[in-house]
Amino acid sequence: MKENGYDYSVVRGFAFSAIFWLIVGLLVGLWLAAEMILPQLNLTPWLSFGRLRVVHTNGLAFGFALAGIFSCTYYILQRLTKVPLAFPRLARFHLWLFNIAIALAALSLFAGMNTSKEYAELEWPLDVGIVIMWVIFAINVFGTLIKRKEKQMYISLWYIIAMTVTIAVLYIVNNLEVPVNLFKSYSIYAGANDANVEWWYGHNAVGFVFTVPILAMFYYFLPKSTNLPIYSHRLSIIAFWSLVFGYLWTGAHHLMLTPLPEWIQTVAIAFSIFLIAPSWGSVVNGYYTMRGNWDQMRTNYLVKFFIFGITFYGLQTVQGPTQGLRTLTAFFHYTDYIPGHVHMGTMGWVTMIISASFYYMMPRITGKELYSIKLANLHFWLILVGQLLFTVTLWIAGIQQGAMWKATNPDGSLTYSFLEGVVALYPYWKIRLIGGLIYFVGIVVFTYNLIMTARGAGVKLAETRAQTA
Amino acid sequence: MSVYSKPITFALLSAVVILVGTFITLFIPMMLPSTQPVSDYIKPYTAIELEGRDIYIREGCNNCHTQTVRPLRTEVARYGEYSKPEEFAYDRPFLWGSRRTGPDLNRVGGKYPDSWHYKHMNDPRSMFAKSNMPAYGWLAKRKLDTKYSYRKVSILGYGYSESDVRNQIEEYRKKVTSADYPARAVRESVTPPELRSELTEMDAIIAYLQKLGRDVKALKKKEMRMVAEASPVTASKRNPFAGSKKAAEEGEKIFKKNCAVCHGEDAEGGIGPNLTDDKWRYGNSDSDLYTTISEGSPNGMPSWKGKLGNEAIWKVITFIRSQREQD
The missing domain is CATH 1.20.5 (Single alpha-helices involved in coiled-coils or other helix-helix interfaces)
Incomplete structure (x- = not known):
């Protein structure tokens, strides 16, 4: 479809790159979940848990989520500016560079080349490549914005701009390192400062990869797929500015009760509580957009993804700040409660919104209807059930583990050895693996549906629908 | 606009x-x-310890092990003194971690003897049947690469000269390959013959683990000695359960769960000494045994006072005594 000369080839390319890395990352995740209960599966050095876990996190956060973000950004950008991409060939180069970088990232992590800083494990040559890639992306974003035909920038574009600027700052500051050779480097920061920088980055990677661009999709695709205007423009302005202001103060809630200066921890917790307001600003805006039209939850398969997605976002943004409070962090930190928290955000919010966005875009790119709404619904229920089984199980496991670590006998000695605390979790880890498998089947259904749609197996779109911008 | x-x-x-x-x-x-304060009592890593640390990073140990003991009562009881900021002045990157699938390691240095680590790294389930830690026996089959050791310590500014680094490496090699290295038997059982006289990656990572928290423990010991010297009165301790059959049975359960890994199922010895004979390294009175168990010993016995508590320690002593009476 070439109306207005829009370039959809990169949108499609990034969408399928996202799906590819999603499948890879989830397979690695399943293997890891199995290793937790069957340590014999650590068959080779490159399959050992310590190396594999970073392949899982990087593969999904950057391979899947970033590719999904690039795909949707290139789509939204052209639609909301009413002009084609400023540099379409640069965008195609971006697509190739991205996939090469992620493949090299996976290989180097398998080989044990990693800096140990969470979600920033890649060694310095790859860091340089990623910064170049980001600059290429930013050139297209700002180039297209500058030559836009629509004067006002819609909410989604604010979030895209904020992401583009902030990720650059975060990535560069956290990855400053001194090379020893091509494969090894040392952070320029030491000890507590390194920890502070890392979690400022780590938390805002969550903020500006898993939140800000996903909100851009939410604010664009929810009104588009429901034909309803967003409830309040003013609320979205307040929510946007307070979110991007508040996020950068909160990294140290990952470092509660560590040797980091106490005032940084306290400030982080204060701002974490503050962030509930702008987060829920978007949740409320989403819910109120549906007012009077809640029947679409039944009639429009896309609405389920968006509304459940934003609901998981809402739950996450209350759970996160509360688990950072000193008394609760003392109990929950380092237990499975935290992976439980993270996975509701990624498997619930992020994946549901990206899935639905792809379902919305793909028919408009190919000019054919979605291959199967039935399969889309099956995909929805499988990933919902799989995710809930996974996350709720880990919350319960975390509570049990925290309680066992804290339990004392009347004379003040510890009731349980560390190993007893591990053994007690095996049943939960089995259920987590089952949840992950159900989720994976859902993603396979999604992949099949999307491939069939892209191949043009669906019915031709009505001409009128194809023209709605 | x-x-x-x-x-x-x-x-x-x-x-x-x-x-x-x-x-x-x-x-x-x-x-x-x-x-990030710097204190004199915290020493930088030696070249070998740093190589071990880099292997720890390469293998992603930080994905399952933290290195910060929080100032919480049960945490201090489980791991030891809580972590201080000055301990991390030489840590680039920091390795505090975010999840404890395995225990915290910030106080693991000196807690167990080297032999414990060789055995455990090689096959964790030979010591703890239900552990889910991956086996790292293959680290002993790889020669340690020290090509960049000097470059590494100079980038980190540890202040060693090139010959210092060479000496550190050679001294450590001599230590682990010497005939009277206490962990010699276990080391040789996991190291292939052609590498027994060389440094392996396993040697380096164990050197690193033994460094964790060591400086803090040394300082603490010094402080305790000063306090002890100031107040020379030591209370004599007697076993409240002496001779009780029931206490011996309970003690046996506690022993099997906590002590048998090193001292053998029937206290016949293993990594740790035989407890059924007449040889006692640190005195044989009830009070001596109590001190050894609760405080640990320099040869690798961990301190159990936080983990077991008063009563359980006396029950274990009752059990050990009952073992000897049977023989």
């Missing part, structure tokens, strides 16, 4: 907005020396 129709202004404004929190919580602490 509002900011919502000017993309470049909007981008600049967002940059300013995100940099406020960044400046206050990140850049200001960096400029304050109190954020």
